[in-house]
Amino acid sequence: xxxxxxxxxxxxxxxxxxxxxxxxxxxxxxxxxxxxxxxxxxxxxxxxxxxxxxxxxxxxxxxxxxxxxxxxxxxxxxxxxxxxxxxxxxxxxxxxxxxxxxxxxxxxxxxxxxxxxxxxxxxxxxxxxxxxxxxxxxxxxxxxxxxxxxxxxxxxxxxxxxxxxxxxxxxxxxxxxxxxxxxxxxxxxxxxxxxxxxxxxxxxxxxxxxxxxxxxxxxxxxxxxxxxxxxxxxxxxxxxxxxxxxxxxxxxxxxxxxxxxxxxxxxxxxxxxxxxxxxxxxxxx
Amino acid sequence: xxxxxxxxxxxxxxxxxxxxxxxxxxxxxxxxxxxxxxxxxxxxxxxxxxxxxxxxxxxxxxxxxxxxxxxxxxxxxxxxxxxxxxxxxxxxxxxxxxxxxxxxxxxxxxxxxxxxxxxxxxxxxxxxxxxxxxxxxxxxxxxxxxxxxxxxxxxxxxxxxxxxxxxxxxxxxxxxxxxxxxxxxxxxxxxxxxxxxxxxxxxxxxxxxxxxxxxxxxxxxxxxxxxxxxxxxxxxxxxxxxxxxxxxxxxxxxxxxxxxxxxxxxxxxxxxxxxxxxxxxxxxxxxxxxxxxxxxxxxxxxxxxxxx
Numbered sequence: 002x003x004x005x006x007x008x009x010x011x012x013x014x015x016x017x018x019x020x021x022x023x024x025x026x027x028x029x030x031x032x033x034x035x036x037x038x039x040x041x042x043x044x045x046x047x048x049x050x051x052x053x054x055x056x057x058x059x060x061x062x063x064x065x066x067x068x069x070x071x072x073x074x075x076x077x078x079x080x081x082x083x084x085x086x087x088x089x090x091x092x093x094x095x096x097x098x099x100x101x102x103x104x105x106x107x108x109x110x111x112x113x114x115x116x117x118x119x120x121x122x123x124x125x126x127x128x129x130x131x132x133x134x135x136x137x138x139x140x141x142x143x144x145x146x147x148x149x150x151x152x153x154x155x156x157x158x159x160x161x162x163x164x165x166x167x168x169x170x171x172x173x174x175x176x177x178x179x180x181x182x183x184x185x186x187x188x189x190x191x192x193x194x195x196x197x198x199x200x201x202x203x204x205x206x207x208x209x210x211x212x213x214x215x216x217x218x219x220x221x222x223x224x225x226x227x228x229x230x231x232x233x234x235x236x237x238x239x240x241x242x243x244x245x246x247x248x249x250x251x252x253x254x255x256x257x258x259x260x261x262x263x264x265x266x267x268x269x270x271x272x273x274x275x276x277x278x279x280x281x282x283x284x285x286x
Numbered sequence: 287x288x289x290x291x292x293x294x295x296x297x298x299x300x301x302x303x304x305x306x307x308x309x310x311x312x313x314x315x316x317x318x319x320x321x322x323x324x325x326x327x328x329x330x331x332x333x334x335x336x337x338x339x340x341x342x343x344x345x346x347x348x349x350x351x352x353x354x355x356x357x358x359x360x361x362x363x364x365x366x367x368x369x370x371x372x373x374x375x376x377x378x379x380x381x382x383x384x385x386x387x388x389x390x391x392x393x394x395x396x397x398x399x400x401x402x403x404x405x406x407x408x409x410x411x412x413x414x415x416x417x418x419x420x421x422x423x424x425x426x427x428x429x430x431x432x433x434x435x436x437x438x439x440x441x442x443x444x445x446x447x448x449x450x451x452x453x454x455x456x457x458x459x460x461x462x463x464x465x466x467x468x469x470x471x472x473x474x475x476x477x478x479x480x481x482x483x484x485x486x487x488x489x490x491x492x493x494x495x496x497x498x499x500x501x502x503x504x505x506x507x508x509x510x511x512x513x514x515x516x517x518x519x520x521x522x523x524x525x526x527x528x529x530x531x532x533x534x535x536x537x538x539x540x541x542x543x544x545x546x547x548x549x550x551x552x553x554x555x556x557x558x559x560x561x562x563x564x565x566x567x568x569x570x571x572x573x574x575x576x577x578x579x580x581x582x583x584x585x586x587x588x589x590x591x592x593x594x
Contacts, residue, residue: 012425014394015392016391018391021391021393024388024391024393025393025395027388028388028389028395028399031385031388031399031403032399032402032403034465035402035403035406035469036402036405036406036463037421037427038406038414038417038418038421038465039417041417041420041427042413042417045420054425059485061592098313098314098317101310101311101313101314102310102311102313102314102315104310104312105306105307105308105310105311109307109310110304110307111304111305111306111307111308112304114307117311117315121318124318124322124323124326126575126578127322127326127571127576128522128525128526128567128570128571128574130526130546130547130550130567130570130571131329131564131567131568131571132321132322132325132326133331133550133551133554133567134327134332134550134554134560134563134564134567135324135325135326135329136321136325137554138328138341138560139320139321139324139325139328139487153319154317154321155317157317157323157443158317158318158322160318160322160388160520163314165451170454188306188310192310199439201459212345214291216292216409216410217411217530219411219412219529220528220529220547220551222414224551224555234410235410235411235412235413235529236411236412238412238416239412239532239533242412242416242419242533246390247423250386252416252420253416253417253420255416256413256416256417257512259410259412259413260409260410260413263408263409263410264408264409267405267408268401269461271400271401271404274398274404274408275404275473277392
């Protein structure tokens with residue numbers, strides 16, 4: 002799976018100079034379109050609303066004042082804390098739970114294994130809105146409404162992650178297990194000391210995929226949180242829009258605050274991010 | 287010391303692995319049972335009951351579904367969602383493929399371009415929706431740029447009310463979604479393009495095929511499995527559009543940009559009509575299922591699989 006995105010084997014023949022220049026112009030135009038929203042976001046976040054409405058971009062208007070006011074108006078620190086707690090817990094525990102199940106599905110033999118796996122796969126088709134309402138009711142019945150449990154626990158069980166890891170675990174030769182068993186290793190030990198160390202790249206890619214999904218998730222945290230102190234960043238940001246619908250200076254500062262860490266991590270670890278998120282696409286081929 | 291003969295026979299069950307297997311699966315299975323299996327059954331049950339603030343009231347048969355059939359807002363939300371699918375899916379495939387083909391050339395800076403095109407994909411969609419509210423506001427930058435462009439071309443221009451008119455609100459959602467998701471399509475296509483064997487291009491070149499013919503008769507057929515996958519993936523995504531209209535237009539004006547999932551949300555959590563919302567979710571599911579099956583059936587006509 003790795004390396005697919007970086008190999009250039011399929012690149013067609015070399016282009017002439019004029020073709021290269023016009024191609025760069027088109028690609029730059031696309032880049033401009035993709036970057037413009039970010040640029041506008043940053044510029045407007047640095048000037049007062051009145052200056053933006055008057056399109057007055059003189060240097061003396063620029064300051065970090067909006068950021069100070071945004072942090073005073075909204076507990077972004079708390080939203081951050083919640084987003085980090087939820088995303089990290091979901092990522093670590095979901096991968097742990099899926100990995101154990103995937104190991105059993107791929108490498109252990111027990112009655113009903115393949116039927117059960119097929120049953121898992123069949124549920125991949127079910128869209129999120131179908132389970133949204135009953136899961137909300139289940140969370141309420143468990144007394145978890147507006148708690149971290151509600152934000153984390155339903156996200157721990159992923160058929161997709163289990164499926165993906167099971168496919169990968171099947172590609173590791175079974176001889177490894179047999180040899181370890183003859184040396185007296187238990188299944189748990191084989192999982193922890195043979196399978197996990199051999200699946201580093203796939204686990205890392207999956208972790209990024211799961212993490213960014215949990216970090217950006219909106220509908221579920223919107224439904225199961227009520228108080229401000231339980232909001233994650235996307236929910237807090239959306240509530241902020243409700244309060245300050247056209248205070249563009251504050252809204253843009255809030256958006257930059259919400260985006261900056263993710264974008265910095267993305268730029269630093271581009272390769273992992275692109276592969277992690279395109280994972281669903283590549284495994285679907 | 288007695289050792290079992292290691293056997294890889296699929297049919298030979300190893301009794302000592304029986305309970306171990308169940309134990310490894312247990313955590314995953316418990317969650318699967320509650321949050322997926324139980325949830326699906328409950329949702330089906332709720333859709334056939336009368337279910338309000340206090341929970342279950344009575345069995346309602348098809349009443350919720352009949353109510354949907356007569357609900358003009360439901361039809362509107364469905365129509366809007368259909369609009370999103372028929373605009374977003376093909377436009378995203380075309381744009382993503384164009385970008386991927388551009389980046390699959392031997393030029394400098396491919397990594398930087400890819401970094402930029404993929405940036406919106408990692409962006410929190412709520413933040414994206416907020417910026418586009420600003421960009422597309424009546425006196426916002428987009429209208430300002432368009433006005434400048436049109437006056438340079440000497441064409442009369444009335445700035446569209448992107449977010450506040452029923453005519454344009456859906457297009458605002460389409461624009462935001464394209465900005466946000468095209469980078470994903472591009473990356474998946476790029477991986478597919480890089481898998482096309484070079485010999486095939488060389489052979490086509492020798493046979494006198496020009497660039498367009500090589501693209502049309504070599505590239506497109508060879509990446510058609512990816513196109514098929516992306517088509518299904520984007521279609522299912524467009525069926526479930528929620529955050530974009532929710533944050534950017536609130537579904538308005540006059541429900542003109544309301545999506546089905548947004549209406550499910552409103553029915554369940556604003557009107558406390560869990561029963562109606564569950565019925566809607568099932569209608570959506572059936573539509574997604576049927577359309578996916580249909581595509582799967584039709585793929586024989588246009589998806590090319592290499593002989594194994």
